[in-house]
Amino acid sequence: MHTISEQASGQQPTRSQRMRRKRQRSRRERREELIGYLFASPIIIGIITLAAYPFLASFYYSFTDYNIIQPPYWTGLQNYHDLFADPLFWLSLKNTLIYSAVVIPLNLICALGLAVLLKQKLRTIGFFRALVYLPSVIPSVAATILWLWILNPQYGVLNNLLGSIGITGPDWINNPAWTKPSLILMSLWGIGPAAIIFLAGLHDIPEALYEAARIDGAGRIACFRFITIRLVTPTLFFNLVLGVIGTLQTFNEPYIFGGNGGGPANSILMYVVYLYQTAFRDFQMGYASAMSIILFIVILILTLIVTTTSRRWVYYEAGQPK
Numbered sequence: 001m002h003t004i005s006e007q008a009s010g011q012q013p014t015r016s017q018r019m020r021r022k023r024q025r026s027r028r029e030r031r032e033e034l035i036g037y038l039f040a041s042p043i044i045i046g047i048i049t050l051a052a053y054p055f056l057a058s059f060y061y062s063f064t065d066y067n068i069i070q071p072p073y074w075t076g077l078q079n080y081h082d083l084f085a086d087p088l089f090w091l092s093l094k095n096t097l098i099y100s101a102v103v104i105p106l107n108l109i110c111a112l113g114l115a116v117l118l119k120q121k122l123r124t125i126g127f128f129r130a131l132v133y134l135p136s137v138i139p140s141v142a143a144t145i146l147w148l149w150i151l152n153p154q155y156g157v158l159n160n161l162l163g164s165i166g167i168t169g170p171d172w173i174n175n176p177a178w179t180k181p182s183l184i185l186m187s188l189w190g191i192g193p194a195a196i197i198f199l200a201g202l203h204d205i206p207e208a209l210y211e212a213a214r215i216d217g218a219g220r221i222a223c224f225r226f227i228t229i230r231l232v233t234p235t236l237f238f239n240l241v242l243g244v245i246g247t248l249q250t251f252n253e254p255y256i257f258g259g260n261g262g263g264p265a266n267s268i269l270m271y272v273v274y275l276y277q278t279a280f281r282d283f284q285m286g287y288a289s290a291m292s293i294i295l296f297i298v299i300l301i302l303t304l305i306v307t308t309t310s311r312r313w314v315y316y317e318a319g320q321p322k
Helices: 004-009 015-061 078-084 087-118 125-137 140-150 157-164 176-190 192-203 207-215 220-231 233-247 252-257 271-280 285-313
Strands: none
Touching (some): 015 285, 078 285, 087 125, 087 176, 087 233, 087 271, 125 176, 140 252, 220 233, 233 285, 271 285
16 A cells, blocks of 8 residues: 555565554564464363364274273274174164154154244243243253152153053063153253254244235145245254264263163163263273264264255255255
């Protein structure tokens, strides 16, 4: 940039002047960049120490025989070979995938239905919104113990209610055929946050679209199908990704419900529960690290599939897929 005197005189800056200004600008940019890194250093240090280093350490230990007490011994791919030959590995992976395949769509459907109800203009709607969100504030350990009391086959509330209408309630806790349905039922307890996120997405839909549809003769079902469902898909996509990541790492509920294990006949032995047992009960840290890497790959693949396919079914303001 020319100085005022140079602009007034019409003279061009010399090469030395341009170089000096360039050095001054470079020093200023470097100083601003340094200040930016200084302010961002807490989160950078946190990511390195709490995320990057543990992941790299787990990746290294997955190729070793490590029991905490003795130094890790390099074994190559032996942990992965033993892992794929372990029947409990496949059983825990199967239980987790079955649980996730049922819980994710069920929670999304129920959360969206709750959000539609919570969007109604009522005087006490704020109370009901708080009531829906309240269960998610309760710690998962306390909530699981509460559900163990509700589902108890002898004196549980649910079986007593079923008995009052002439239905004999099943053994939710000790029968392997009913343990997974019990966990699925428990998962509905925490759909409050997803419902609130859906509610925010519903509020972003312009009311003018509904008014135009009603003028054209569309009913409630048609409005819900062609307007609400389409324009809430970005929020649905967000909740779906969170659901995939969260359900594949389910730990507290099956661990407590199964009595610090996998329940009767390992019917609710989830992947993370088996990983925890391998690491902190059997002290096979190398084997558990290999399991964590496999879990990371599974979550990454499923998340990439959801993200890639979202271009076909996620609609934005224009009403067309991105």
